[in-house]
Amino acid sequence: MRMSARPQNEHQARLLRLLRDEGPRSRAELGDVVHLSRSKLAVELDRLTELGLVASGGLAASRGGRRSGIVRLDPGLRFAAFDIGATSVDVAVTDGELEILGHVSEPCDVRQGAPAVLDRALDLLGKLRDEGLFTRVHGTGIGVPGPVSFRDGMPVVPPIMPGWDRFPVRDAVGQELGCPVQVDNDVNLMALGELTSGLARSVDDLLLVKIGTGIGCGIVVDGAIYRGVSGSAGDIGHIRVDDDGPLCACGNHGCLEAYFGGAALARDALAAARSGRSPQLAALLDAGGDLSARDVATAAAAGDAEAVRIVREGGRHVGQVLAGLVSFFNPGLVIIAGGVAGLGHTLLAEIRSVVYRRSLPLATGNLPIVLSELAGAAGVTGGARMISDSVFSV
Ligand SMILES: [Zn+2]
DSSP states (O other): OOOOOOOSSHHHHHHHHHHHHHOOEEHHHHHHHHTOOHHHHHHHHHHHHHTTSEEEEEEOOOSSSSOOEEEEEOTTOEEEEEEEOSSEEEEEEEETTOOEEEEEEEEOOGGGOHHHHHHHHHHHHHHHHHTTSOSOOSEEEEEESSOEETTTTEEOSOTTOTTOTTOOHHHHHHHHHTSOEEEEEHHHHHHHHHHHHSTTTTOSSEEEEEESSSEEEEEEETTEEOOTTTSOTTOGGGSBSOTTSOBOTTSOBSBHHHHHSHHHHHHHHHHHHHHTSOHHHHHHHHHHSSOOHHHHHHHHHTTOHHHHHHHHHHHHHHHHHHHHHHHHHOOSEEEEESGGGGGTHHHHHHHHHHHHHHSOHHHHTTOOEEEOSOTTHHHHHHHHHHHHHHHTOO
16 A cells, blocks of 8 residues: 655645645635745646645636636545544544545443554444445544643553553554554544634634543644643643542542542432432432433433532532633633533533633633534544644645
């Protein structure tokens, strides 16, 4: 299998990203944007065509004079994305413009370890290949629910992923698929997904707070993910809310995640059910034998006062941490995402009220705090975007 083609200079890279983000364009329009003469542009486009990265898309309407040819990304370009969560795996294939062509999702316990979970993801990708969506992929972006060394393409001491520490995810999948692969934290990919096709398309500086089994924050600065020196930027789940708070999976006390991660919600729900404070949760416990964050959402939606109180309390803690982040970072948008975001508007209202009360008006005056609208597609869209950024660069 031929290794993936890449642009050979900045002009070519710029043309590819432009065609990805803006769709097919006439040669005349492309020349205007990249400031190349007609003959230089033709040389670059010929080279990209030889590489199989762009193709002709017919003739444009006349701008007066000869009709300019339309150029588009090669229709055979494909990117794959794996969004590995704590309890699920999503696999998708996109075209060069990052349109999702196929997307499959399955329950999957990340604690089975790297080889088993990655095999499952590769199986799902094989299913999409069997459906005729691609013959080869030009790159694959992978998100995992824990801290990642982006440079090394592997998770590093991830708290909720036993068996994954320093597993060479990038190299293992790259070998299997014969294409470039990049690995990042799932939260960063969700933020990239929002930039690509979500609420953040026109925003350059934003925070995406994911509340699921864990709690993390994707930081977008000037349209790009900010990862920090070693890749752990945005790991807000372990910011301390209270010295005397509950014990966290990380070994410390009083972390945000120990108050409002998936495990914390399940713990509070069980306590509420057993103490008799919540008739709804008690009924759900009787029926299912166990309780999860989803049950809290169900009970809260049914008007159970104790479940609503749990959600409000969690929102207050998230808001407390977020107010500090907003003062520090001054984002243009805050997006709340992840399974617990399914708790919906009760949660959002509480977070908003704390952030607006505690941050200075200059920081919150024009600050929308919203729920993600991409649901399950954010992570895979972000994965495709991440690897396309890499493939479409010199
Ligand atoms: Zn912690």
